[in-house]
Amino acid sequence: xxxxxxxxxxxxxxxxxxxxxxxxxxxxxxxxxxxxxxxxxxxxxxxxxxxxxxxxxxxxxxxxxxxxxxxxxxxxxxxxxxxxxxxxxxxxxxxxxxxxxxxxxxxxxxxxxxxxxxxxxxxxxxxxxxxxxxxxxxxxxxxxxxxxxxxxxxxxxxxxxxxxxxxxxxxxxxxxxxxxxxxxxxxxxxxxxxxxxxxxxxxxxxxxxxxxxxxxxxxxxxxxxxxxxxxxxxxx
Amino acid sequence: xxxxxxxxxxxxxxxxxxxxxxxxxxxxxxxxxxxxxxxxxxxxxxxxxxxxxxxxxxxxxxxxxxxxxxxxxxxxxxxxxxxxxxxxxxxxxxxxxxxxxxxxxxxxxxxxxxxxxxxxxxxxxxxxxxxxxxxxxxxxxxxxxxxxxxxxxxxxxxxxxxxxxxxxxxxxxxxxxxxxxxxx
Ligand code: SF4
Ligand code: SF4
Ligand code: FES
Numbered sequence: 001x002x003x004x005x006x007x008x009x010x011x012x013x014x015x016x017x018x019x020x021x022x023x024x025x026x027x028x029x030x031x032x033x034x035x036x037x038x039x040x041x042x043x044x045x046x047x048x049x050x051x052x053x054x055x056x057x058x059x060x061x062x063x064x065x066x067x068x069x070x071x072x073x074x075x076x077x078x079x080x081x082x083x084x085x086x087x088x089x090x091x092x093x094x095x096x097x098x099x100x101x102x103x104x105x106x107x108x109x110x111x112x113x114x115x116x117x118x119x120x121x122x123x124x125x126x127x128x129x130x131x132x133x134x135x136x137x138x139x140x141x142x143x144x145x146x147x148x149x150x151x152x153x154x155x156x157x158x159x160x161x162x163x164x165x166x167x168x169x170x171x172x173x174x175x176x177x178x179x180x181x182x183x184x185x186x187x188x189x190x191x192x193x194x195x196x197x198x199x200x201x202x203x204x205x206x207x208x209x210x211x212x213x214x215x216x217x218x219x220x221x222x223x224x225x226x227x228x229x230x231x232x233x234x235x236x
Numbered sequence: 237x238x239x240x241x242x243x244x245x246x247x248x249x250x251x252x253x254x255x256x257x258x259x260x261x262x263x264x265x266x267x268x269x270x271x272x273x274x275x276x277x278x279x280x281x282x283x284x285x286x287x288x289x290x291x292x293x294x295x296x297x298x299x300x301x302x303x304x305x306x307x308x309x310x311x312x313x314x315x316x317x318x319x320x321x322x323x324x325x326x327x328x329x330x331x332x333x334x335x336x337x338x339x340x341x342x343x344x345x346x347x348x349x350x351x352x353x354x355x356x357x358x359x360x361x362x363x364x365x366x367x368x369x370x371x372x373x374x375x376x377x378x379x380x381x382x383x384x385x386x387x388x389x390x391x392x393x394x395x396x397x398x399x400x401x402x403x404x405x406x407x408x409x410x411x412x413x414x415x416x417x418x419x420x
Contacts, residue, residue: 096336097419098326098390104420113417118410119329119386123379126331128339215420224414 005069007051012065020060020071021049030226031073032082032111034089034200035148036061040157043149046089048082048111083115090120092171094127094143101210102202104218108146109201110225132177134185138196139205145175146201155195163189175203245294245405248279248286248318252307253334253374254300256282257391258325262297264394275405289317295404296320301327302375303334306368315381320404323383324397326390326419328376335374342372385410388419 004011005020007029014023019042021031033049036042044062051060052072060071072078089095089108097103132140147166152175155163163184167176179186189195196204215221251259259282265272279293280286289296296318302308315321326332337345350359377383387400387410396416403410 090330094339095419096326096330096332098333099336100420109419112419113414116411116417118388118412118417119323119378119383120376121378124330124335124376126335126338126373 003067005065005067005071007071008073008075012071014065018065020051020053020063020065020069023065024060024073029073031060032079032114032226033061034107034111034146035150037150037153037198037200040150040153040198043153046085046146046148048085050078050081052078079115083112083117084121086112086115086117087119087121089146090117091122091124092127093125093145094129100144100202101205102144104213104215104221106202106220107200107225108144110220113220114225129174132182132184134183135189135207136185137191137207138184138189139207140177140184141203141205142175144202147173147175148200150198150200151175151195151204154198155189155193158194161188161193161195163187163193163195242275244277245275246279246290246292247276247281247295247297248289248293248314249281249283249297250299250310250314251282252298252300252310252328252377253303254325254327254332256299258299258328258389259283261389261391261394262324262397265398266394268398272401289313291317293318294320295322297322297324298328298377299324301331301334301377302371302380304368304370308371308380311377311381320384321377321381322385322387322400323377324387325392326388329378329386329388331374331376332390335376338373342370346370388412388417390420392416392418 003015004013006012007024010029012023012027012029021033021036024031031049031051035046036049042061044059047059049060050057053063054070090112097109100106103109129142131142149166152164152166155161162178165176165178166173168174176182177184177187191206249259278284280289296314298311298314298321302311323329327334331338346361350356350361385400387397389396393416396412399412399416400410
């Protein structure tokens with residue numbers, strides 16, 4: 001059998017070992033995602049990339065493509081579930097976009113626009129999450145963390161530093177900094193780290209650099225997410 | 237025979253814990269306001285100064301979230317009297333700027349604002365019975381009553397407001413495409 005599967009009826013070629021999302025983005029088809037990043041091992045946690053393979057739901061960032069699969073992606077049903085997941089991410093944290101430096105460049109926000117999220121629907125948690133401003137170059141605003149673990153993977157697998165980790169379980173899961181004090185200033189984290197560049201939302205922020213790009217010229221102001229598949233340059 | 241005169245829809249608007257920015261943005265539909273007025277008439281609104289919502293109001297548009305007991309009262313009154321309720325702007329939809337106080341205890345905020353902050357020589361926390369009591373936390377509207385439609389934005393543009401209203405008047409499900417849909 002040939003090395004192809006169908007995605008919403010379109011024939012997609014793949015190479016051995018490729019996941020569905022990898023093959024799809026190579027073929028120019030967008031599958032919404034938040035914890036997937038082409039440069040890192042998949043984490044499979046946000047479930048935004050959920051597709052139906054032969055009628056059953058699965059995460060397309062962890063599922064390997066195989067010949068003859070029938071995959072559904074851009075359907076009412078899947079997008080409604082993705083929208084619900086996105087709404088939960090908004091209410092679990094504190095996402096006040098008008099005061100967020102990442103607004104306009106944010107993958108969560110752009111994904112919510114893409115999915116037509118008109119409201120957060122659920123009750124807000126309004127959690128209390130103090131920021132970490134200890135580091136001279138970088139501010140951590142945990143209010144916006146969506147626990148995608150990209151900074152964890154980047155620091156561990158690329159920088160070899162293990163600066164970040166996810167701690168706790170279930171709804172109590174949160175991002176921590178590996179230092180006895182818990183402060184970023186007490187780690188060997190620097191601006192040059194890969195981990196400083198991968199956050200898809202507005203948590204890991206470079207100090208003295210905010211709101212540098214005017215409204216109208218930010219990343220997703222003119223081109224919605226998914227319209228240009230710059231997968232190799234993801235992150236900010 | 238003459239065609240029956242089409243009844244104009246009654247539209248009420250108000251600002252709760254908001255900054256009136258959404259109302260200003262509403263005025264940004266500019267001369268389209270005249271087109272709109274062929275289909276609607278304003279009921280209770282800062283634009284008319286009518287104080288009570290008509291019991292058979294068609295559409296209520298609410299800016300701002302819920303920061304005190306009076307806000308909740310007005311919201312419930314709108315819900316009771318309007319067939320369709322629209323939450324407009326970030327504050328109505330997620331609490332917005334006023335909700336940035338939510339992780340602080342209310343007593344600490346009142347202490348600091350009226351009592352301990354520099355420049356206030358031992359000010360007192362106002363307790364006139366006329367003043368509505370603040371809520372412990374600021375809440376968006378949909379957490380208290382059912383909201384039928386939302387127009388996100390801080391504020392939404394005049395074009396976004398126009399799009400939602402014209403969709404509704406035409407009997408379509410309101411939709412904001414790229415460019416009109418924004419949260420900031
Ligand atoms: S991280 Fe994204 S969604 Fe959250 S406040 Fe910032 S721009 Fe909005
Ligand atoms: S800080 Fe950013 S990159 Fe790290 S887990 Fe949170 S959202 Fe993901
Ligand atoms: S992108 Fe696949 S689970 Fe997050």
